[in-house]
Amino acid sequence: GGPDPLNEDHLARLRALCDRYQPESFSEHLAWASHGGEWMHDLLPLPYTGETLDIVCDHIDRVQEVLGRRMLLENPASYVLFEQSDIAETAFLAEVVRRTGCGLLLDINNVFVSCVNHRTDPRAYLADFPLEAVAEIHLAGHATEELPSGPLLIDDHGAPVAEPVWAL
Numbered sequence: 001g002g003p004d005p006l007n008e009d010h011l012a013r014l015r016a017l018c019d020r021y022q023p024e025s026f027s028e029h030l031a032w033a034s035h036g037g038e039w040m041h042d043l044l045p046l047p048y049t050g051e052t053l054d055i056v057c058d059h060i061d062r063v064q065e066v067l068g069r070r071m072l073l074e075n076p077a078s079y080v081l082f083e084q085s086d087i088a089e090t091a092f093l094a095e096v097v098r099r100t101g102c103g104l105l106l107d108i109n110n111v112f113v114s115c116v117n118h119r120t121d122p123r124a125y126l127a128d129f130p131l132e133a134v135a136e137i138h139l140a141g142h143a144t145e146e147l148p149s150g151p152l153l154i155d156d157h158g159a160p161v162a163e164p165v166w167a168l
Contacts, residue, residue, distance in 0.1 A: 001046045001056045002032025011066045018067055025136055027072035027105040028063070030056070030093070031054035047082035048092040053099075060100040072135055073097075074105040077142075078114035089114075090128040103135035112165045113142050113153040122168055139165060 018026060031043035046052050073096060075089070087095070093104060106129065109129055115122035141159030145152045 001030060002034060002044070003050065003055055004032075004034045004037065006059055006062055007034070008066075009030065011063065014067075015066050015109055018069065025072050025103075025105075026067065026069060027074050027136065029074045030076050031098075043069065043076060045076065045078060045080055045082070048085040048087040048089055053087065053092060053095060056096055057099045059154045062104050064100065064102065070101060070103055072103045072105040074107050074138070075110050075129075077107070077110040077153075079152070081118060081155075088128065090125060090130065094130040094133075097130055097133040101135075104133045105136045105138060106131075106134045107138040107140070107155075108168050109140040109142055109161065109165050110140065110155055112162070112168060113164065116151060118153045119150075122164075126168065138144070140156070 014026075023042065029043045030046065032046060033039060033042060033044060046056070060071060060073065073093065075093060079088075096102065097104060111122050111125055111129075114120075115125055139161045140157045141161055142165075143154045143156045143158060145154060
């Protein structure tokens with residue numbers, strides 16, 4: 001999702017891996033992880049803007065072209081919001097699907113983590129989510145860090161699935 005060009009060597013290795021093992025699906029998180037050619041080893045958040053949308057769509061188009069298959073894009077766990085974001089995450093995802101033909105991996109824990117962290121309603125988020133594009137669903141656990149401003153949830157997959165996540 002970042003502005004750096006895709007690493008074509010990495011894409012070629014990914015293509016070879018998919019060709020060898022023929023997985024049912026291939027997914028990637030909606031995030032960026034490199035800057036100036038350096039890999040950050042983390043899933044970094046994106047501002048939801050028209051410029052970012054164009055970059056994400058171009059990257060997904062290239063990945064799908066190289067792999068010769070549809071990829072799934074996973075909704076992220078979010079810890080910060082960008083002031084310059086002018087598109088809701090669910091609308092951003094819907095437009096990515098419309099423009100690229102990719103599918104979605106709906107991570108229910110990520111929905112819960114993000115909504116608690118940003119004090120929004122996870123059911124409202126799901127009501128706006130482009131469910132018709134969902135090809136896979138994930139459930140996971142998370143950690144909770146109590147801060148003076150309230151709980152901060154961290155998608156760490158280090159705990160059992162929480163009851164509110166099951167309820168969603």
